[in-house]
Amino acid sequence: MSLGWLNKIGVEEENRRTAVYAFFHPTFQEYFASLAIYDWHFFLNHIPGNPLQPDASYFAxxxxxxxxxxxxxxxxxxxxxxxxxxxxxxxxxxxxxxxxxxxxxxxxxxxxxxxxxxxxxxxxxxxxxxxxxxxxxxxxxxxxxxxxxxxxxxxxxPCSVLAETFSVFLRCENVHLQHDAAKLVGELKCSDSRVVNALEYLALTTEFKDTRCDALCSLLEIDSTNVMAIDGLIQILYSQGIDATLAIPAAQALRYAEIQKEKVIQNLENFIQPQFLEKTTVLLPPQL
Incomplete structure (x- = not known):
C-alpha cells in the first residue's frame, strides 16, 4: 500500500465496510502470480482422452x-x-x-x-x-x-535468435526461399551482422533482379547508411522494360537513406520527372 502498488477501487457489494483493492498496473499482478507458480503443470497438465477432468490444466x-x-x-x-x-x-x-x-x-x-x-x-x-x-x-x-x-x-x-536460420535461408539454393527471406528480414529490421552479410552476398550473386531489389531494399531498411544498398537501388531506378516495375519499390526504399542525400535526391528527381516515364525519352545516366 505504501509503495502505491495497490489502489482502492471500491467496496464489496455484500459488505460496504470492506474495501476492494487492485494493482496499480496488471503487470504487478502478473509478476506476483508468476512467482507463486512452482510446478509447470499449472500451465499445462494434458490428460489425453479426458481434457475436462478436474486435474487437467490448459492455462498456457x-x-x-x-x-x-x-x-x-x-x-x-x-x-x-x-x-x-x-x-x-x-x-x-x-x-x-x-x-x-x-x-x-x-x-x-x-x-x-x-x-x-x-x-x-x-x-x-x-x-x-x-x-x-x-x-x-x-x-x-x-x-x-x-x-x-x-x-x-x-x-x-530477438533478432539474434533468428539470425542463423535467416542467414542459411538467404544463402540456400531455393530461389523462392531466398526471395521471401530477403523481404522478411527487412520487415523485421534484423540487423544482426550474419543477416547483413548474407543479404549483401545475395544482392551480389543472385541472377533474379526482383530478389536483388528486395535484398537491397531490406539492407537499407536495416542500415540507412549502407552505401552498397543506396548505389544498387539508384541503378534500379534507371531500369527499363519489364524491370522498370522494380523502380517503384527502389524509390520508396531510398527514403531510408541517411547519407549521400544530395545524390539520392538528384536521382529521385530524375526518376519522377514526367519525361522520365516516356518511352521515347533518353534516360539520364545515374549520378553515382
Missing part, C-alpha cells in the same frame, strides 16, 4: 495467462530443467482430435514465443526453423491466418 493456451507464462519462463529462480519440461510438453502436444491440429499448432507457437524469455531452450534451432519456414513458405498468401500468426510472433523474438 489462455490469453489472460500469456504474460504470466512468459514471466515464469524468465524467472531465473526457476530451474532450466523445469522450463525444458514445460516447453518439451508443448512441442509434443497432441490434442487427440487429428486434423487440423489447432491446439498442436497453438502449442508450438507458445514454445516459439518462449524464446523471448528463455533463449537457452535446447530445441531453439528446431523452433526457429519451424516458425521461419511457416512464415516464409506462405508469405505470398498474406491473408493466411497461420502464416500471419507466425509472422506476428517473429516480431517478438
Amino acid at each position: 493456451f489462455e490469453q489472460p495467462w500469456r504474460e504470466v507464462f512468459l514471466l515464469w519462463l524468465g524467472n531465473q529462480h526457476i530451474s532450466n530443467s523445469l522450463k525444458e519440461e514445460l516447453l518439451g510438453a508443448l512441442m509434443n502436444f497432441d490434442d487427440g482430435f487429428g486434423k487440423p491440429d489447432f491446439y498442436r499448432f497453438r502449442a508450438k507457437l507458445l514454445a516459439a514465443s518462449s524464446l523471448v524469455e528463455f533463449q537457452s531452450f535446447s530445441k531453439k534451432q528446431e523452433v526457429t526453423d519451424w516458425i521461419l519456414n511457416l512464415s516464409i513458405s506462405q508469405i505470398e498468401t498474406f491473408n493466411n491466418p497461420t502464416a500471419n500468426s507466425a509472422r506476428n510472433l517473429l516480431k517478438e523474438i
Whole structure:
C-alpha cells in the first residue's frame, strides 16, 4: 500500500465496510502470480482422452495467462530443467482430435514465443526453423491466418535468435526461399551482422533482379547508411522494360537513406520527372 502498488477501487457489494483493492498496473499482478507458480503443470497438465477432468490444466493456451507464462519462463529462480519440461510438453502436444491440429499448432507457437524469455531452450534451432519456414513458405498468401500468426510472433523474438536460420535461408539454393527471406528480414529490421552479410552476398550473386531489389531494399531498411544498398537501388531506378516495375519499390526504399542525400535526391528527381516515364525519352545516366 505504501509503495502505491495497490489502489482502492471500491467496496464489496455484500459488505460496504470492506474495501476492494487492485494493482496499480496488471503487470504487478502478473509478476506476483508468476512467482507463486512452482510446478509447470499449472500451465499445462494434458490428460489425453479426458481434457475436462478436474486435474487437467490448459492455462498456457489462455490469453489472460500469456504474460504470466512468459514471466515464469524468465524467472531465473526457476530451474532450466523445469522450463525444458514445460516447453518439451508443448512441442509434443497432441490434442487427440487429428486434423487440423489447432491446439498442436497453438502449442508450438507458445514454445516459439518462449524464446523471448528463455533463449537457452535446447530445441531453439528446431523452433526457429519451424516458425521461419511457416512464415516464409506462405508469405505470398498474406491473408493466411497461420502464416500471419507466425509472422506476428517473429516480431517478438530477438533478432539474434533468428539470425542463423535467416542467414542459411538467404544463402540456400531455393530461389523462392531466398526471395521471401530477403523481404522478411527487412520487415523485421534484423540487423544482426550474419543477416547483413548474407543479404549483401545475395544482392551480389543472385541472377533474379526482383530478389536483388528486395535484398537491397531490406539492407537499407536495416542500415540507412549502407552505401552498397543506396548505389544498387539508384541503378534500379534507371531500369527499363519489364524491370522498370522494380523502380517503384527502389524509390520508396531510398527514403531510408541517411547519407549521400544530395545524390539520392538528384536521382529521385530524375526518376519522377514526367519525361522520365516516356518511352521515347533518353534516360539520364545515374549520378553515382
